Amino acid sequence: MTETTLPGTREPGTGGPLVSGQGVGDSARRPDATLKVTGEFAYASDLWLEGMVWGATLRSPHPSAWIRSIDVGPALKLPGVLAALTHEDVPGAKFYGLDRKDQPVLAIDQVRHVGEPVALVAADHPETARRAAAAIVVDYELRDAVTDPRESRDVVRHQPVRLGDTFEAEVVVTGEYEVGMQDQAFLGPESGLAVPAEDGGVDLYIATQWLHVDRDQLAPCLGLPPDKVRLTLSGVGGAFGAREDLSMQVHACMLALRLNRPVKIVYGREESFFGHVHRHPARMRYEHGATRDGRLVYVKADILLDGGAYCSSSPAVVGNAASLGVGPYEVPNVRVEATGVYTNNPPCGAMRGFGAVQACYAYESQMDRLAEACGLSPVEIRVRNAVSQGSRLITGQVIDSPAPLADMLRELEALPLPEPLPEPLPGEEQPADLRSMPGGVSQATRGEAVRRGVGYGVGIKNICFSEGFDDYSTARVRAELIGGEPHVTVHTAAAEVGQGLVTIQAQIARTELGVDDVTVATADTTVGSAGSSSASRQSYVTGGAVRAACLAVRERFNGLPARQALEAYGPIEETREYRHRPTFPMDRDTGQGSSHVQLALCVHRAVVDVDVELGLTKVVELAAVQDVGRALNPQALKGQIHGGSAQGLGLALMEEIQIRDGQVLNPSFTDYLIPTILDMPPMTMKILENPDPAAPYGLRGAGEPPTLSSTPAVAAAVRAATGLRLTRVPIRPEDIALFDKGHDKGVSDGKRA
Incomplete structure (x- = not known):
């Protein structure tokens, strides 16, 4: 791995000396690193409490059906079963949702997709x-x-973009493209523990991306005021957008309140595929002149996104696909x-780079075709x-x-490009290292039909929430003397989902206050909202809030070093909200507006x-150039680029939820x-590092952009090697191998039947 970082400009703290390597711009060590590497880190699925029982969910086996009756009697007869609930037992509102409250807590009179929750049970095992x-x-009827989005007449959102009036050109290329349904594939399945409280409320320990919006959806369904629904972030084993929507949260709380006992729900891997939203599959037609x-x-573009059974974040996905x-x-x-349309397919919502990923694959494929047409x-x-x-x-x-x-x-x-294709050793029929060949150590190929291709991809991604959303974060910072030494506690509701946000918050506090000893408190709803850990926004917005709170604390130091200030004034605590510059909704008819x-x-370049x-493939190299504004933690940043690139590679060659x-x-898996x-x-x-003057420290959100450009780069490289059009991702072996040597590969689109 070769990595080159252009130097940035450190902004040192002014409150006192820092330990080297722990402030903004340094690759500070993650506090959870050792525990995760050794397997000792406690994830939400590891939660345990004396007296707790287990919850489970009955899900629909049908994509569309009326419910004529539900009989929970057979379940209640089993030894160890403590409760069985249906929609009739929902204590409050029967629907919830991120954008629209269109998703039932439990199915009422119908089911709209395979996997829809129908009933709940609690038992001692x-x-x-x-x-x-x-x-x-x-009893289902x-x-x-409706599983083909082209046949749906139920529209979630339609967003046009209109600019100019000239649609004739000397060179015109057209193409139709498809993107399959990708899963976020986090390693820690949905899990949490609900504990009834003495005040009649409930405490939920949960792996999520958005504590306050979870609470705001939960409370009405439980028939409780928000202050009686308290959420604490538990260990999160990845998210990538899938944890923006509720899964088992309301079900665990319902059972806990009914039984007045702690209830834990943990999905298995198969249930996890049904328990969260996925990336919207897309059909797109483009014309470039x-x-x-x-x-x-x-450019003319028609983008159709399958949102599945419920709205989730589809309106925002459509907005991104249109504007970008x-x-x-x-x-x-x-x-x-x-x-974006409703269908009876599984619900789709947020996944890394949503909306922009689908469009990027199509417009970049078109740019390659245009390059060919123009020589x-x-x-x-x-x-x-x-x-x-x-x-x-x-959008203007x-x-x-x-x-x-x-x-x-x-x-x-x-x-530099990687070394040429490996040659077999003298007297051998296969390369020296089978891992370097398509098919790997399975020895499916000896290399005689292997061709190399190089492809490029470019992506543009919005950072933070868009279109007028009130996007802000809150931070509480407390400085005090503990054992005679300065100590800082940072408290936000921002979800650490593996991206290194806890580390960044501590780095900011050290930099601004000059105090080495910093604790980042567990995220929960006792502090103001930090919004979602999505849209590559947390370093920007929560980082901005932490910095603002630290500056307020530092102001109260009155120019003294931290130790002297705290000796003179005692503990100092400040809470601040941070909002970025305003955005505006896209015009419904023209799409114009500063929405981001x-x-x-x-x-990206892919070899x-x-x-x-x-039809076997081997990605030999990915090269990436990315502008991050300013690298707050270079090592963590590189990890984000690696991870985003890997998910884009997966979408290009292997990842698809197959639905029939x-x-x-x-x-x-x-x-x-x-x-x-x-x-x-x-x-x-x-x-x-070209700083954005409007952003804290000049940073630019960096987690999502690599996911966009890696997919079309890999696909372009496969096209270059095969001569096939290959207009659908993921590209599978049969898309390549179906065409014999006599086929006109330059004309074929490589579509699957």
């Missing part, structure tokens, strides 16, 4: 609870299901139609149309911070070896494939 759930008898020398004249639908390119004339290289076509600071997006929003896309592409192109806070760019006869007639066919260490290649990274 988890296996007893699962058997009891299976014993419940539900099946009805036709350009001059003969490759200057874009217009042509990529980071200057285009004077645009017609975009972005639509230009993939890099040159992008450079000629690249945005820069001062450019306008298709001005890019008002550094956006050196053309330079990033040139730097990426200049990075900040924009981030990442560019892929393909056995063109067997509304049924999920592969709800396990045996059949739903994610990249392993053998699939993920070495990465060359060049990290640029």
Whole structure:
């Protein structure tokens, strides 16, 4: 792995000396690192309390049906079963939802997707609870299901973008593209522990991304005021957007309140596939028009997103797909139609880079086709149309911070390529290292039909919440003397989901207050909201709040070092909210409006070896150039770029929830494939630091952009190796190997039947 970081400018604290390597700009060590590596870290699934019982959920086996009756009697007859609940037992509101309250706590008179919760049970053992759930008898009357989004007439949101009026050009390329349904595939399944409280409320210890919005959805369903529903963040084993929506939260609380006993619910892997939202699958049609020398004249795009049975965050996904639908390119004339619809497929919602990921695959595929039509290289076509600071997006929003896309592409192109294809040893029929070949140590290929391809991808992603959302975070900072030494406690409700946010908060406190000894308190709802750990926003917004609270504390030091100030004035505590600059909704008819806070760019180059006869692939190298504004923790930042790139690679080549007639066919990690260490290649990274003057420390959210550009880069490399159009991801072996040597691969689109 080769990594290059351009130096940034450290902003030292003024409250006193710092221990080297622990402030902003340093690769400070994660406080949970050793526990996670040794397996000792406590995740939500590890929670235990004396007297607790186990909950389980009965789910619909049908994508669409009326419910004629539910009989919980057989479940209650099993020894050890303590309760069995249906929608009639919901103590408050029967519906909840992130954007619209359209999702039932438990199915009432109908089910709308396979896996919809229908009834709950509690028992003294988890296996007893699962058997009891299976014993419940539900009388379903099946009805036709809408599983093809093209047939749906139930629209969640339609967002057009209109710009200019010229839609003729010298060179025109069109394409139809598909993106499959991707799962977030976090390693820690949904889990939590609900504990009834003496005041009639409930305490929930939960793995989530958004404590306060969970609470605000839970309280009405439980018939309780918000102050009687208290949430504390437990260990989170990954999230990637899937934990923005409720899963077992309300069910565990209902059972705990009914039994007046602690109730724990932990999903198994199969249930986890049904218990959370997924990435929206997409169908897209694009038309690009350009001059003969490759200057874009217009883009037309029709983007259809399958939101599944419930709304979740689909409106925001549609908004991102529309506003970022042509990529980071200057285009004077645009017609975009972005639509999200309801179907009877599993619900879809937030996943890393949502909306922008789907559109990026299509517009980048189009840029490659346009390059070919104009006789230009993939890099040159992008450079000629690249945005820069001062450019306008298709929504009219001005890019008002550094956006050196053309330079990033040139730097990426200049990075050294990996060594050529390995040759077999003398007298041998296979390469020296089978791991370097498509198919790996399975020895499926000997290398005789292996071809190498190189592809490029560019992505632009919005940072923070958009379209007028009141996006803020709250931080409470307390400085005091403990054992005669200065100590700082930082308390926010921001969810640490593996991205290193706890580390960043401590780094900011050390930098601003000059105090080495910093504790980041467990996130809970006793402090003001920090919003969701999504949209690459927490370093920006919660980092901004922590910094603001620290500055308020430091002001009360009256210029003294921390120890002297605390000796003179005693403990000092300050709470601050931080809001970024305002955003505005997109116009419903034209799509115009400054809808985003900040924009981030990442560019990828992929080198892929393909056995063109067997359809096997091996990603040899991923190279990335990303502008992060300022790196607060370089090591953690590199991890984010690695992780985002891996998820993009997975979407390109292997990850897809396969659905037939509304049924999920592969709800396990045996059949739903994610990249392993053998699939993920070495990465060359060049990290640029061009500060955004409007952001705390000049930072630019960095976790999502790599997910956008890695997918089209890998797909482009496979196309380059095979000559196939390959208009759908993930690309599977049969998409490549179905075509024999005599087939006109330059014309084929490589679609699956």
